[in-house]
Amino acid sequence: MRAIITGVGHFVPDERLTNQDLEQMVDTNDEWITTRTGIRERRILKQGKATSHMAVQAATRVMEQKGMTADELDLIIVATSTPNTLIPSTAARVQDELNARDCWGFDLSGGCSGFIFALATGSQFVETGRHQKVMVIGADKMSAIIDYEDRNTCVIFGDGAGAVLLEPSEAEDAGIEDFIHRLDGSGHKHLNMPAGGSEMPASQETLDRKLHYVVQEGKTVFKHAITEMTEVSSRIMERNSLSPKDIRLLIPHQANLRIIDAVARRLGLDHDQVAINIQHYGNTTAATIPLALSEAFQEKRVTPGDWVLMTAFGAGFAWGSVLLKWTLD
Ligand code: COA
Numbered sequence: 119m120r121a122i123i124t125g126v127g128h129f130v131p132d133e134r135l136t137n138q139d140l141e142q143m144v145d146t147n148d149e150w151i152t153t154r155t156g157i158r159e160r161r162i163l164k165q166g167k168a169t170s171h172m173a174v175q176a177a178t179r180v181m182e183q184k185g186m187t188a189d190e191l192d193l194i195i196v197a198t199s200t201p202n203t204l205i206p207s208t209a210a211r212v213q214d215e216l217n218a219r220d221c222w223g224f225d226l227s228g229g230c231s232g233f234i235f236a237l238a239t240g241s242q243f244v245e246t247g248r249h250q251k252v253m254v255i256g257a258d259k260m261s262a263i264i265d266y267e268d269r270n271t272c273v274i275f276g277d278g279a280g281a282v283l284l285e286p287s288e289a290e291d292a293g294i295e296d297f298i299h300r301l302d303g304s305g306h307k308h309l310n311m312p313a314g315g316s317e318m319p320a321s322q323e324t325l326d327r328k329l330h331y332v333v334q335e336g337k338t339v340f341k342h343a344i345t346e347m348t349e350v351s352s353r354i355m356e357r358n359s360l361s362p363k364d365i366r367l368l369i370p371h372q373a374n375l376r377i378i379d380a381v382a383r384r385l386g387l388d389h390d391q392v393a394i395n396i397q398h399y400g401n402t403t404a405a406t407i408p409l410a411l412s413e414a415f416q417e418k419r420v421t422p423g424d425w426v427l428m429t430a431f432g433a434g435f436a437w438g439s440v441l442l443k444w445t446l447d
Contacts, residue, residue: 119244119245119246119247119287119288120244120245120286120287120288120289120290120292120293120294120295121240121241121242121244121245121252121284121286121287121294121390122284122285122286122287122289122292122293122294122445122446123180123282123283123284123293123294123442123444123445123446124184124283124284124285124445124446125180125183125184125282125283125446126183126280126281126282126283126377126408126411126412126415126432126446127176127177127178127179127180127182127183127277127280127281127412128176128179128278128279128280128281128405128408128409128413129172129175129176129179129278129280130161130171130172130225130277130278130279130399130402130409131161131162131164131167131277131278132161133162133163133164134159134161134162135159135160135161135162135276136158136159136303137151137152137157137158137159137273140269140272140273143266143272144266144267144268144269144272144273145223145268145269145297146166146269146375149324151166151273151315151446154354154374154376155273155274155306155374155375155376155396155400156374156375156376156394156396156397157274157375157396157400157401158397158398159264159274159397159398159399159400160275160276160277160399160400160402160413161263161276161277161278161398161399161402162261162276162277163259163272163277165251166203167259167420168208168211168259168262168287169196169198169200169201169202169257169258169259169262170196170211170212170215170257171206171215171280172203172257172259172277172278172279173196173198173208173228173255173257173281174212174215174216175279176255176257176281176408176412177194177216177253177254177255177281178183178216178279179281180253180281180282181283184283186216186251186282187218187343188216188217189218189219189320190217190220190250191218191220191221191251191252191253192220192221192243192248192249192251192252192254193221193222193223193224193240193243193249193251193253193341194209194212194213194218194221194222194223194252194255195201195209195223195224195225195226195236195240195252195253195254195255195256196208196209196212196223196224196225196226196236196255196257197225197226197227197228197232197233197254197255197380197404198225198227198232198234198256198257198258198403198404199229199232199237199255199258199260199263199311199350199403199404199433200257200258200259200260200262200263200403202216204314204315206290206353207223207224207225208225208257208306209223209224209225209292210223211256215252216379222441226239227445228403228404228432228434228436229309229403229404229432229433229434230371230373230403230404230406230430230431230432230436231299231430231431231434231436231437231438232256232307232403232404232432232434233280233404233405233406233407233408233428233430234297234299234407234428234440235299235436235438236254236255236256236404237254237282237284237294237297237428237440238294238297238299238438238440239254240252240253240254240284241284243293244284244285244286245286245294246372249359250285250286251275251284251285252282252283252284252285253281253282253283253284254281254282254283254284254408255280255281256279256280256281256403256404256405256406256407256408256409256437257278257279257280257404257405258277258278258279258402258403258404258405259277260275260276260277260332260401260402260403261275261392262278263311263330263331263332264327264331264332265331265332268331268333270333270336271331271332271333271334271357273400274373274374274400274401274403275400275402275403276320276399276400276401276402277402277405278399278402278405278406278409279405279408279409280405280407280408280409280411280412282408282411283341287445289445291443292443292445293442293443293445294440294441294442295358295441295442295443296357296358296440296441297354297439297440297441298350298353298354298438298439299350299436299437299438299439300350300436300437300438301434301435301436302433302434302435302436303431303435304435305342305433305434305435306433306434306435307395308334308335308338308342308435309330309332309333309334309335309339309432309433309435310332310333310334310433311329311330311332311333312325312329312330312333313329313359314329315329322433327444332412339373339407339431340374340376340377341431342351342431342435343371343373343374343377343381343410343431343437344377344380344384346431346435346437347370347371347381347429347430347431347437347439348380348381348384348385348437350429350437351368351381351385351427351439352384352385353439353443354427354439355385355427357443358441360425360441361386362386362387362391363383364425365385365387365391365425365426366391366419366420366425366426366444367391367392367393367414367419367420367423367424367426367427368381368382368385368387368391368392368393368405368427368428368429369405369407369410369411369414369426369428369429370382370392370393370395370407370428370429371406371429371430371431371432372394372395372396372399372400372401372402372410373396373401373404373406373431373432374401375394375396375397375433378392378394378396381429392411393410393411393414393419394410395409395410395413395445403432407415407428407430407432411426411428414445420444420446421444421447422444422446422447423443423444424443424444425441425442425443425444426441426442426443426444427439427441428438428440428441428442
């Protein structure tokens with residue numbers, strides 16, 4: 119039994135935060151942001167709405183495409199670093215908002231690799247025959263944990279969500295073909311949000327010291343991202359006997375255009391083999407890959423039988439690759 123993607127959708131908020139807007143907020147400029155990151159604008163979810171709102175919209179688009187109801191879902195996995203609340207899970211909020219009455223679900227915390235980790239996880243439940251319909255969502259409201267006075271991070275991140283439906287297939291050569299995922303926790307110090315968890319619970323001091331925001335050593339993350347995404351992607355291609363020309367589309371995590379270009383170049387892929395939408399949305403963390411996949415599908419850049427390679431790197435450090443044979447027409 120194989121797990122195949124039978125539906126894909128995404129949602130981004132209407133409100134845009136452009137480089138010109140950011141010029142008014144911190145000491146930065148459009149030229150720096152564009153040349154150093156490739157980002158021109160990001161979407162920002164309104165105050166009062168949380169990650170589950172975007173996750174529900176993305177999942178609803180998938181179900182509309184499929185003509186199915188939420189009651190058919192067996193499992194909902196929400197990859198996110200910005201849950202609505204620490205307790206309960208965002209998956210619980212999504213289940214409730216969708217009114218999915220016959221399922222279970224959980225959140226998966228994998229930072230920017232959250233969606234590809236969730237895809238590998240969800241596919242196991244389908245391949246074993248345990249579940250028939252698994253909704254895998256990547257959603258993040260990064261604007262909730264970004265300091266808009268810190269130019270090192272506020273120019274990079276945005277909000278969004280993407281979702282896919284996994285179902286079983288009898289076909290032997292289809293769907294989620296392979297994955298290589300990795301975790302190296304020694305990297306935690308280079309990219310994290312210091313307070314708000316059990317290590318440093320919220321207090322007046324953590325608020326005063328602005329410890330509830332994402333901090334990162336950009337250069338260190340940058341170097342590791344290129345090396346590690348290239349390494350797992352090369353390895354997965356090699357062990358599946360694929361050469362660069364066999365890959366229809368690389369869907370890389372959208373953190374920085376220079377990282378994407380470097381990975382694609384090292385893998386021997388041409389520009390038209392790479393999905394890029396970072397200019398519109400910035401880094402939406404767990405949402406980047408399903409968002410780019412959904413747009414690529416809408417633009418008919420993937421057709422049945424195509425090899426699609428996904429790769430991500432992020433906080434943890436956590437990284438990986440998923441190789442799949444596309445099936446959706
Ligand atoms: N606007 C203008 N100048 C800025 C700036 C901004 N928004 N942010 C930093 N700078 C300045 C720095 O202060 C530094 O100035 P200095 O040379 O006078 O000290 C200079 O630009 C270069 O900074 P640096 O951090 O070396 O830039 P960079 O080329 O490494 O780009 C990132 C910074 C964050 C864009 C880049 O490192 C990156 O994308 N890292 C990976 C991020 C990532 O993937 N994070 C999410 C996890 S997936």
